[in-house]
Amino acid sequence: MGIYKRRYNNIITTCFSIILFILFIILFVFVIINYNALSINLRIITYNIEYGAERYSAKIVADIVNKYYADVLLIQEAYTENKTDTSIEISKILGWNRISSNISETAILTKYEIIYYEEHNHFLYSKIDKYDIISVHLDDWYYQPFQASYIPYERDGVHEPYTNNTEELIKYATDARGKDIDEIIFLIKDKENVIMGGDFNEPSYKDWTNRATEKGYCPLAVEYPSIQKLEEKGMKDVYRNVYTDEIIDRGLTWPAYKVDYEYRDDRIDYIVVTNTLEIEEINVLQYDYSDHRPIVVSIKM
Secondary structure, eight states: OHHHHHHHHHHHHHHHHHHHHHHHHHHHHHHHHHHHHHHTEEEEEEEEOHHHHTTSOHHHHHHHHHHTTOSEEEEESOBOTTOOBHHHHHHHHHTOEEEEETTTTEEEEESSOOOEEEEOSSEEEEEETTEEEEEEEOOOSSOHHHHHHTOOOEETTEEOOOOOOHHHHHHHHHHHHHHHHHHHHHHTTTOSSEEEEEEOSSOOTTTSOHHHHHTTSSSSOOOOHHHHHHHHTTEEEHHHHHSOOTTTOOOOOBOSSOOSSOOOOBOOEEEEEETTSOEEEEEEOOOOSSSSOOEEEEEEO
16 A cells, blocks of 8 residues: 555656646746847837827827837827827836927837937937937828829818829928938938838838839829938838838728728838848737827847
8 A cells, every 4th residue: 555655646746847847848938938029129119199199098009019018119199189298198107218299299108218319390319228219200291192192181271282293292292301301311320220110191102103003002103202212321111121012011001090081091100220120020000099000110139
């Protein structure tokens, strides 16, 4: 009887040891995976939250950040219509550091220390660790997708002109955003780790192509200048760099929901980085809280 009891105890001890070993392996793998996610990749979300998320909530924005394990959040339209800065509440929920600008109505939130920042008319620049990070919200006046599609659009009672002339559309785009793009290019000159994201209010020349025109995705091919100028200075449009086919992967970011006026779908929100940075993945997130869809990118550190 004693022999059987000892054998039974030995079996129990062995099984317990095996279970502990398996649990240790599972824990070890979990730690390694999460260590890699946190230590090797920098995850960034850019999101035009539409009038300070006043039609939904700051908590929803924070929940999206947490769901995708982001390290940095770039916000456009950070302020409500009565000029309340929603980035303050979002940063409190996340427990993050924050800067915002009532000039560009943009914000940058991060779990890391913000070393330095500058406010500009249509963007907010920051230095975070070894990275130069910019939240961008460029002007939508004139808005070329509407001009080319003959969709009415006005500001302060003034209607923008319609045109399907390629050179005119490029000129209007340059007039609207060229100064800001030149300012950004000057600011990031000779910098190696630049990450900018936001609402450019302009399609890409790689989206409005002859192929896209033939498919009916745009009214004509246009060499839109903003992304093109940044690429000429050593930057890359991450989404189109990863998803090179503008027909299969359109990556539409606006509007996220059906707005109550005439419109056309386009990709006007971007994450643009220096060519030196290696991309793990990028996705346009299918949320319709705001009129813009958020974008999340994972960059190898």
